[in-house]
Amino acid sequence: MAKDMTLWWASGSPPCWRVLIALEEKNLQGYNQKLLSFQKGEHKSKEVTDVNPRGQLPAFKYGDIVINESYGACFFLESKFKSQGTKLIPDCAGSDNNCALIALIMQRMFEGNTLHQKIAEVIMYNWRVPENERHESAFKRLKETLTGELQLWEGYLQKTPGGFLAGENFSMADVIVFPSVAILFHMGLSEDKYPKLSEYYKKLQVRPSIKATWPPTWQETPGQEIFKDI
Amino acid sequence: MAKDMTLWWASGSPPCWRVLIALEEKNLQGYNQKLLSFQKGEHKSKEVTDVNPRGQLPAFKYGDIVINESYGACFFLESKFKSQGTKLIPDCAGSDNNCALIALIMQRMFEGNTLHQKIAEVIMYNWRVPENERHESAFKRLKETLTGELQLWEGYLQKTPGGFLAGENFSMADVIVFPSVAILFHMGLSEDKYPKLSEYYKKLQVRPSIKATWPPTWQETPGQEIFKDI
Structure with a gap:
């Protein structure tokens, strides 16, 4: 296959x-x-x-x-490959427990898109916006928006026991969102300001699927400290 | 239920x-x-x-x-509600035909997010960006980006016989993308410049699920002609 x-x-x-x-x-x-x-x-x-x-x-x-x-x-x-490897999204029909779990996985997966966009807007600002259109106030607002977003995720992890985004098991929500969390810490996010996100980052870092796919360029070059004041 | x-x-x-x-x-x-x-x-x-x-x-x-x-x-x-009402995403396991169809539905669904964002960026520019940060050049670039995006979708519909986004049957791709197509035409997109998108818009307009959910405010107020030069 x-x-x-x-x-x-x-x-x-x-x-x-x-x-x-x-x-x-x-x-x-x-x-x-x-x-x-x-x-x-x-x-x-x-x-x-x-x-x-x-x-x-x-x-x-x-x-x-x-x-x-x-x-x-x-x-x-x-x-x-539903029955091969890790079950990333459970089946729903018939079981109400699984339905609640699917809903949580979906909710976090798609919120993950908003998180990703807000990260990308900060990283890409100087690259995407021509110099004569750049404003310190606009860049500051993007960073503040990202701060609010990260506080939401910090709160989600506080309220979801089990260490993964949708509870006790690794799921599609983690597949989608972990790379965004990783890029934040790679680029200087404070572990002290976001203790739950930091714990999540460290826990997943050693998972075989994540170790095996760690960005090769990150091992050579430290990230720019773009997120240190977020 | x-x-x-x-x-x-x-x-x-x-x-x-x-x-x-x-x-x-x-x-x-x-x-x-x-x-x-x-x-x-x-x-x-x-x-x-x-x-x-x-x-x-x-x-x-x-x-x-x-x-x-x-x-x-x-x-x-x-x-x-897998077996209730319209099957919006077919099952994949076992059948290669269905797998190709699922892949196409997924591809268009998630490209639909890019389409939606590009539409929203044009509609929201004056609302989201403070006056002292606005640039005619930036607004023009957003509109050009949207034009390129719409040309892609016009091309997809040319290449996908059957009248729906993923071929002969209404699918989750249409559920997700149709509202974005509708807002474009509601706000002045040219039917002549985008004949396939226009045909798609008219075909789906009369589908019961879409008629039943047509935005009530659209019946009262004509849309601003934001997209007439796209």
Whole structure:
């Protein structure tokens, strides 16, 4: 199965990392992969745009099937390999307990998109906004918005015993959200200000699927301290 | 079942509309609902923040289960009521045809989030960005980005025979993306420039789930022509 799969990815990109973690959790090691560089513009190469016309990473193929959106690829892998590896989303029909759990997993997964966007807006501000359109006040507001967002997540982890985002078991919510939490700490987020997020980060860091997919560039270069005043 | 559900929503909001359509498609008519007004700030009321601490709409409860994220609520309803009403996501295990279809549904659903964001950035620019930080060049760039995005979707519909986003059957991709397409035409998008999107809009407009949930405020007030030069 895994031999029919190819993933084009970039180191440290949360959307790419989600798919890497999902592949590990579903025991799909042995897939083909190509590590590309955003800095070198390799995501805009013909090889990538042939698979993903948006020229974005990840790009993912399974046989003739193309599924490039990271949420979609993760859902697809769970759906196709339901009974293989870690069960990332439980079945709902029939059991009310599972239904509550599915709802919590979904709620956190999709809130994870808001978290990711707010992180990306801060990281990318100077890169996306031309110099003559930049305002210190706008950048400050983005950082304040992110602070409010992180306080929400700190609160979620306080209220959810078990150490994972949806309770006692690793789930799709962790697949999706962990890479965003990791990039925050990699780029200087204070462990003292966010003790629950920090505990979560350390707990998951040693999970085999996450160790196996740790961004290779992070081992060479320390991150810029973008989030130290968040 | 439906009597245990409550939806707080606002007229014309694509995330709210998605959940309204999903509820219709899953034959869950009879749920409790409360139509609120963003203009009056009702999404920040205690009634809403008790359910959705983000103070956003939709807010959705099913018994004690809370699932406010629109993608999550739609997935949850499909998962819980799998064999009731329209099958919005086919089962994958075992059948390769269905797997290709699921992948396409997922791909379009999650690209729908990018479409929604690009639409929202144009609509909200003057509302979100303080006057002293606004730049004509920035607004123009947002509109150009949206133009490129719409050309992608026009192309998808050209290449996908059957009239729906994932082919011959209405699916979760349509539940998620249709409200974004509708808001574009409601706010002046040219039918001549985007003939396939326009055809899609007209085809789905008469579908019972969509007719039943058409934004009530749209019937009273014509939309501002924000997208006429896109």
